[in-house]
Amino acid sequence: MKNAIFLMLLSISLFSFHNVKAQVYVKKGDLKALLSDQSTIGVRFTYNNMSVGKFGSEENYVLQKVNRYDNMKLGRGKIWHKAWINDRFCHFQPEFLHWLTKRTAKTQLQFLDNTDETKYTMVVNTDYVDLGFNALIIRKRAQIHTTIKIVETATNKEVAVLKVAAQSPRFIYSYDEIFSKIRVGQAYKEAGKKIGKYLARLL
Template identity: 30%
Template sequence: MKKLFLPLFLALACSAYGQRGIKLISGSVAELKGETTLNFEFAYDEVRVGKFADEKDYIDKKKDEYNKKEPGRGDKWEQDWKSDRPKKLEPKFIEGYGDFGVTAKADSKYTLIFNTTFIEPGYNVYVSRKNASLNGIATLVLTSDKSKVIAKITADNIINYGNAVWGYDFDTGARLEGVYKSAGSSIAKFVSKNAGK
């Protein structure tokens, strides 16, 4: 009985967290059948963070807290929060999408614009944790005419189920990297399945 518990737990965890809240809200992904490259762009329009309705309020609070503990630490934290996007988070999203056989290429026929609408940074302090998560909208457009929307897909409550199970994510950046990779992978899986690849 004990030998069956761990595999059963892992299977349930993966099914619960692997593809959460991926929904097609308009258009069709059928045009992407057979496409092996995709251009990627990222937006952060009106991002909510945790309990904060405005990302700026979250940044100001965290920066102030860190600067009070150690002068300059909050300013460095703010720089890292913003620079992590192009350096760490976006590449992880693309990596996750690439797990389904799609290569990032700027001159691809189609572009996926991923707009993050909500970020939960989470925390992990050994004895207590809260998973990082995100919500976003993936808009698939023609690269040559981005006003031509092929499909819109929502991604809600995406978490990194690997770290949710094992818990080795003590750094905020590491937690968010995992979440962005999960988002890319989950959307790619949805597109692949529904485009009939």
């Protein structure tokens, strides 16, 4: 009986892992037709309606964390919140862009961050983030779920929609890996790789 339960749990675990590792899903649009004659595309990151792990909405997560840190020392919550936002610009987005660019290096398409001078813009919205954890003995990988929309830059008209989920590929087994920003950054790295690899094959 114990063996049967173990095998069932293992199967569920492997199924969940496979889902997170799943490839890019195109929900709308013909990316090849849209981008094959383009030399540049803008990239913009958003975090609209993002949920965080078991906390639900980001607002609820931030409120709980700020209150927790302020109870330790007044003003510490504000410092934490600033770091929470800065991680996007210092760790998550650079990882995504670097690997997206690296995987598409052999194509003619270049990615420009926060520009309004391209015909199309790739809007990368983070729908969900699980920070994972590293308790030294027990570890859980971070993961993100994103919706990527290709819009006409001038009109913001949506012309294509993709879904990409990714998780941090492995544990680093170092002190740095204790910090969630490292784990989550690795998940953004994998997401950038996936969409980059998909576009490289397409174009």
